[in-house]
Amino acid sequence: MRYLPLTPADRTEMLAVIGAPHVDALFADVPEAARLDGPIHGLPNHATELAVERHMTALARRNTVAGEVPFFLGAGAYRHHVPATVDHLIQRGEFLTAYTPYQPEIAQGTLQMLFEFQTQVARLLGTDVANASMYDGSTACWEAIGMARRITRRGKAILSGGLHPHYVSVAKTMARYTGDQLETALPNLSADTDLDQLIAAIDDDTSCVVVQYPDILGRIADLRPLADAAHAKKALLIAVVTEPVAMGALVTPGEMDADIVVGEGQSLGVGLQFGGPYVGLFGCKEKYVRQMPGRLCGETVDADGRRGFVLTLSTREQHIRREKATSNICTNSGLCALAFSIHMTLLGEAGLRRLAGLNHAGACHAADRLAQVPGVRLVTPSFFNEFTLDLGQEARPIVRALADRGILAGVSLGRLYPGEDGLANGLVVAVTETTTAEDVEALATALQEVLA
Amino acid sequence: MTINQSGWKPEMTASDAGTAPATFTGNRALMLEEPLIFEIGSTKTTGVDFAAGDVAHDRLGDLTRKNPIGLPGLAEPEAVRHYTRLSRQNYAIDLGLFPLGSCTMKHNPRLNEKMARLPGFADVHPLQPVDTVQGALEVIHQLAHWLVTLTGMTSVAMSPKAGAHGELCGILAIKAALEKRGEGHRRVILVPESAHGTNPATAAFAGFAVEDIPATADGRVDTAALIARLGPDVAGVMITNPNTCGLFERDLRTISDAVHDAGGYVYCDGANFNAIVGRVRPGDLGVDAMHINLHKTFSTPHGGGGPGSGPVVFSDALTPFAPLPFVERQGDHFVLVEEENAGDHHADSFGRMVAFHGQMGMFTRALTYILSHGADGLKQVAEDAVLNANYVLRSLEDVLDAPFAGAGPCMHESLFSDSNFAEGFSTLDAAKGLIDEGFHPMTVYFPLVVHGAMLVEPTETESKAALDQFIGALRSVAERAKAGDPSLKTAPHHAPRARLDETRAARKPILVWKEPEAAE
Numbered sequence: 011m012r013y014l015p016l017t018p019a020d021r022t023e024m025l026a027v028i029g030a031p032h033v034d035a036l037f038a039d040v041p042e043a044a045r046l047d048g049p050i051h052g053l054p055n056h057a058t059e060l061a062v063e064r065h066m067t068a069l070a071r072r073n074t075v076a077g078e079v080p081f082f083l084g085a086g087a088y089r090h091h092v093p094a095t096v097d098h099l100i101q102r103g104e105f106l107t108a109y110t111p112y113q114p115e116i117a118q119g120t121l122q123m124l125f126e127f128q129t130q131v132a133r134l135l136g137t138d139v140a141n142a143s144m145y146d147g148s149t150a151c152w153e154a155i156g157m158a159r160r161i162t163r164r165g166k167a168i169l170s171g172g173l174h175p176h177y178v179s180v181a182k183t184m185a186r187y188t189g190d191q192l193e194t195a196l197p198n199l200s201a202d203t204d205l206d207q208l209i210a211a212i213d214d215d216t217s218c219v220v221v222q223y224p225d226i227l228g229r230i231a232d233l234r235p236l237a238d239a240a241h242a243k244k245a246l247l248i249a250v251v252t253e254p255v256a257m258g259a260l261v262t263p264g265e266m267d268a269d270i271v272v273g274e275g276q277s278l279g280v281g282l283q284f285g286g287p288y289v290g291l292f293g294c295k296e297k298y299v300r301q302m303p304g305r306l307c308g309e310t311v312d313a314d315g316r317r318g319f320v321l322t323l324s325t326r327e328q329h330i331r332r333e334k335a336t337s338n339i340c341t342n343s344g345l346c347a348l349a350f351s352i353h354m355t356l357l358g359e360a361g362l363r364r365l366a367g368l369n370h371a372g373a374c375h376a377a378d379r380l381a382q383v384p385g386v387r388l389v390t391p392s393f394f395n396e397f398t399l400d401l402g403q404e405a406r407p408i409v410r411a412l413a414d415r416g417i418l419a420g421v422s423l424g425r426l427y428p429g430e431d432g433l434a435n436g437l438v439v440a441v442t443e444t445t446t447a448e449d450v451e452a453l454a455t456a457l458q459e460v461l462a
Numbered sequence: 463m464t465i466n467q468s469g470w471k472p473e474m475t476a477s478d479a480g481t482a483p484a485t486f487t488g489n490r491a492l493m494l495e496e497p498l499i500f501e502i503g504s505t506k507t508t509g510v511d512f513a514a515g516d517v518a519h520d521r522l523g524d525l526t527r528k529n530p531i532g533l534p535g536l537a538e539p540e541a542v543r544h545y546t547r548l549s550r551q552n553y554a555i556d557l558g559l560f561p562l563g564s565c566t567m568k569h570n571p572r573l574n575e576k577m578a579r580l581p582g583f584a585d586v587h588p589l590q591p592v593d594t595v596q597g598a599l600e601v602i603h604q605l606a607h608w609l610v611t612l613t614g615m616t617s618v619a620m621s622p623k624a625g626a627h628g629e630l631c632g633i634l635a636i637k638a639a640l641e642k643r644g645e646g647h648r649r650v651i652l653v654p655e656s657a658h659g660t661n662p663a664t665a666a667f668a669g670f671a672v673e674d675i676p677a678t679a680d681g682r683v684d685t686a687a688l689i690a691r692l693g694p695d696v697a698g699v700m701i702t703n704p705n706t707c708g709l710f711e712r713d714l715r716t717i718s719d720a721v722h723d724a725g726g727y728v729y730c731d732g733a734n735f736n737a738i739v740g741r742v743r744p745g746d747l748g749v750d751a752m753h754i755n756l757h758k759t760f761s762t763p764h765g766g767g768g769p770g771s772g773p774v775v776f777s778d779a780l781t782p783f784a785p786l787p788f789v790e791r792q793g794d795h796f797v798l799v800e801e802e803n804a805g806d807h808h809a810d811s812f813g814r815m816v817a818f819h820g821q822m823g824m825f826t827r828a829l830t831y832i833l834s835h836g837a838d839g840l841k842q843v844a845e846d847a848v849l850n851a852n853y854v855l856r857s858l859e860d861v862l863d864a865p866f867a868g869a870g871p872c873m874h875e876s877l878f879s880d881s882n883f884a885e886g887f888s889t890l891d892a893a894k895g896l897i898d899e900g901f902h903p904m905t906v907y908f909p910l911v912v913h914g915a916m917l918v919e920p921t922e923t924e925s926k927a928a929l930d931q932f933i934g935a936l937r938s939v940a941e942r943a944k945a946g947d948p949s950l951k952t953a954p955h956h957a958p959r960a961r962l963d964e965t966r967a968a969r970k971p972i973l974v975w976k977e978p979e980a981a982e
Contacts, residue, residue, distance in 0.1 A: 011834075011835060011839045011842060012834075013568075013569055013571060013761075013834070013835070013839075013922075013923055014839075014842060014843070014846055014922055014923065015923065015924065015925035015926075015928075016846050016849070016850075016922075016925065016926060017926075020925075020926040021846075021849060023926070024849055024850075024852075024853045024926065025849070027853060027856055027857065028849075028852045028853060028855075028856045028871070029856065030852070030871065033845045033848070033849055035871070036845075036848045036849065036852055036871040036873075037710075037741065037742075037848065037871075038870060038871065039709065039710035039712050039870065039871070039873075040710055040712075040738070040741075040742050041712060041715060043715070043746065044715065044742050044743070044746045044747055045741070045742065046740075046741055046742065046743070046841075048841075049740060049836075049837035049838045049840075049841050050611060050612060050740055050743070050837050050840075050841075051837075052611055053608065053611055053612075053836065053837035054833075054836050054837065055836035055837055055838045055839070056834060056835050056836035056838055056839040057833050057834060057836060059573050059834070061833075062573060062577075062830055062833045062834050063573065063576075063577065065833060066577040066580065066601075066826065066829070066830055066833075067577075067580060067582075068597075069582070069597040069598075069600055069601055069604075070577075070580040070581070070582025070583050070597055071582055071597065072582070072596045072597030072600065073582040073583070073586045073594065073595050073596070073597040073598050074586070074590060074594035074595070075581045075582055075585050075586065076585045076586060076587055076590075077581060077585045078581075081587075083587040083589055083590065085589055086817055086818075087587055087588055087589070087818070089585075089587065093509070093510055093538070095509070095538055095541060095542055097579070098542075099541075099542065099545045099546070099549075100765075101575060102545075102546065102549040103554050103555070103556030103557070104549035104550060104551075104552040104553075104554045104556065104557070105545075105549050105552065105554075105765065105766055106554070106556075106570065106575075106763045106765060107554040107555035107556045107560075107567075107570050107763055107764065108552045108553065108554045108555075108764065108765070108766040109560065109562055109565060109567060109764050109766070109767070109902070110764070110766065110767035110768075111552075111766065111767065113553070113893070113897065113902060113903055114959065114962045114964075115894070115897055115954050115957040115958065115959045115960065115961065115962065116551075116552065116553040116897055116902065116954075116957050116958070117551075117552055117553065117766070118548070118551035118552070118958050118959055119548040119549050119550065119551040119552035119766075120552055120766035120767065122496070122498065122548055122551070123545070123548055123766075125498070125973075125974075125975065126498060126499050126500070126975070128973055128974055129500065129974040129975045130533060132974045133531050133532045133533055133974075134531065134533065138974070139973045139974055140973075140974070142767070143768070145623035145624060145627060145768075145769070145816070146623065146816060146817060147817065148816050148817035149623065149627070149815075149816060174817065176814065176816075176817035176818065177817060179801065179813060179814040180814055180815060180816060180817065182813060182814075183634070183785070183812060183813035183814055183815060186812075186813070187634055187637055187668050187669050188667070188668070188669055189669065230522060230523055230525050232523075232524065232525060257527075257531070258527070258531075259522060259526065259527055260522060260525050260526070260527055261525045261526070261527055261528070261529075262527075265529065274817075281584055281585065282584070282585055282586055282587050282588070283578075283583070283584055283586070283822050283823045284583065284586045284587070284588050284595065284598045284818075284819065284822035284823075285588030285817070285818025285819045285820065285822055286588075286623070286769070286816070286818060286819070286820055286821040286822050286823060286824075287623070287768075287769030287771070287821045287822075287823050287824060289769075299971065299973065305767065306971070306973055307973070308967040308968070308971045308972055308973050309967065309972040309973075310962050310963045310964065310966045310967035310972075311962070311963055311966065312959040312960040312961060312962045312963070313952065313960035313961045313962075313963075314960050316959060316960075318959045318962045319962075320962050320964050320967045322964065322967040322968050322971055322973075323968055323971055324968075325968070327659075328626070328659040328660050328662075328663035328664075329658075329659035329660075329908075330659070331659075331663070332659045332662040332663055332672075333662035333663055333665065333666035333672040334666070335659070335663040335666075337663070337667065338626045338629065338630060338660050338663035338664040338666075338667045339624075339626055339627075340624065340625060340626045340658075340659075340660050341624040341625060341626070341757070341764075341767060341768040341769070341770035342624075342767055342768045342769075343767075343768045343769045344764075344765045344766040344767030344768045344769070345763065345765025345766060345768065345769060346765075346768075346769055348545075348765070348766065352541065352545055354533060355499050355503065355509070355534070355535065355536050355541050355544070356508070356509035356510050356535065356536065356538065356541050357508055357509070357510055357533075357535060358503060358504070358505060358506075358507050358508045358509070358533055358534055358535015358536070359505035359506075359530065359531050359532070359533040359534070359535065360505060360506050360507065360508045360535060361508030361509070361510045361512070361535055362531070362533060363527075364508070364512050364517070365510075365512065367517030368512060368513070368515055368517060370517065370520070370521070370522065371515060371516050371517045372515075374521055377521075391521065392521045392522060392523040393521060394522065409591060410591050410593070413590075413591045413593065413594055418587070418590055418591075418594070421589045425589060426589075428801065428802030429802065443512070443513070
């Protein structure tokens, strides 16, 4: 087998050194009843590289590739162009096949990259500090709620109706077991966010308010009144960013005094990948850093006085603190963080702003064009690169009908909020720099036909 | 065939050992110092060309960004050089043996990478209509079938993002099962003291009280103590098998039966599944839930700390409580079971743990690896992994203290202690000495049950020649530690950095770069 270097002669020689008559003797501690006498039944034996490639390629062909059709899906995962350099660099074996940098003298590459990543993320989100990544945006969001509980010693979190429904589901799952109380709501198919209701709901038991920016329908709201209201009650404001490219065009949540800002970093460097692996972003105010979950990289010096980097503040973490840790997280999303960081470095501030501008301009054009389709109404007057349409009839079958015509039209609110009649007519449409004017025209034309 | 049969090795010349002159750049030939992007980049530089186009539309309300962000850019050649230079300061499996115990640093096949990048997997959105992602769902279904069959379990939850997330998945299923039975008052999870730190952290995160179970003198769970502690307040146990001392828990079946009789559940930490894959099925040992680190046993890359993937296999008893989503086959069609169609037969699911459907990019890699090995190859994986570890153990037990070596063979990792080192010398010194020898050190100071633990897991993808060189290097370092060689206290001498001041880093943390004038 091509991945196994030992030869039969090696094995014989090594067994002699060990003093074992046969490899089975090394498994002597396995109780007789649990020993298998041959390969497990019902599974095929080994295969050549060529055969495996054929098998996997056949499976891959059974999927509709986003890049091959007019494509408008977002809702927490966005299709952006990733420069070829990114994938080349993350496949360097020294990054790809390294472990968590627990031996810093021979892991400065990963550590310096993480220090750069943390700085990039903090600046992008407008926070003082950021960690070395979480699994994804949804788990980062839940961890932020847990962090707010530890800081405020209160157990009630108020979640905006504009928060991604999967993120809400994750929080609900966890809250059921940790005893946190969650107040949740559905979004309204309207231009208005629920900021006023959130402000009214904050009380002396509230640990945090969680709001997505831009929200699940694409709406953008000024978070400053919400931050002030939360702080007046000694609660925290947690902002969730699922489209980091938006930070190239918008005031950041940190600038609006959010205490913790988490996000999904997939847009930069990572690609769609059918939902994972992605990379969770996690930033906060400096005063809360010791309550942060996850790994942190910090600057220090070596014995010769040269600058170097190490994992630090690990007394928060499970391998030191065990059951008293701030989180059970261990492995994070290092390679995706690298991809994010390289893409951000290639863009730079000028490139990120230009990219954000192109996304916004494309979305404005698409929103105008699609709103001209008879029966279609633009629900969200202000947005970044994602907006919501009211189709005047149930959107989910329309999306399926358009898929049959080779157009991936967006995410229906029926898919995100099944059974909610008040939202069923909503379609969330995302437009990025990868969307062409022809794509928009194809969608508009097909939508008109299907709706008629 | 053995490469380098003649045993050639480079000779160190006198000038290598002596003091080399300082260089203008601080570089040392191929060892290149690299500044931070913030020190070499400019916010006006970009390494990406954009299409011409109008960006004048503005429907951002009054929230248009006004302040600078402070993100430097590099032109493409500068960026390639920056990250390539950084990469060369890392040790990696591609460079050599990476003997981190309990981490299973095996070769990462490049076919896996190629398959994961097929556009049909890499460029597919998780919320596309299910009719347009049948191949992706079939990948998940095929991998699930392999994992269930290899473990002898009933079902598998694919969505957990990493090992610790998988632990959480298993523990939440146990909690949901207890609540369904009206026994939510069972609040105690028993955890052996040799467990990974994630085990107690996970149990606590899910609201359980954690109680330690001691180890016996031969490095295994104290079965009698564990059984004696069982009772109406115990929700279950979390047990690692093979355990973190590299030993098979012979009594696991007995423990499982006792836990079940007492109304609890058995969680198995599957971090060390590589030792038994294809040879032993955890389902035959009475396990109710076990996570599988695809980034260990099934060769998906560690990537400098993730992403991982931690599917959890379940017994009959816990299957109804498995999290959403999952994939089911209905004739020729694959269905994604989510909140809306969980329906009657999945009504007890404890809910969703992540947005979307899990680590698809890791699933394609793991399935590629599994198909490559097949059932016969995976069995050989376990055998060679165990053979390599025992070879290391028996080749070094004369020079290093091996606390459990007398009791019999180890599994996939061999455990040593620093108890015979000279006064003032410890495991840390041996680890740093190994760095100078060109190896990543083994896992150190874990498990906690052994003084100055050194846990060596060579994996099955090492040749005998590579093992012999590693054994020679560790023997040399151990002898220096026993002799009290003072140069070991200041090792590493040849790495990109000398020992780093971790205390300073933690005392006044510098977690982000600041412009020099703003630094004070």
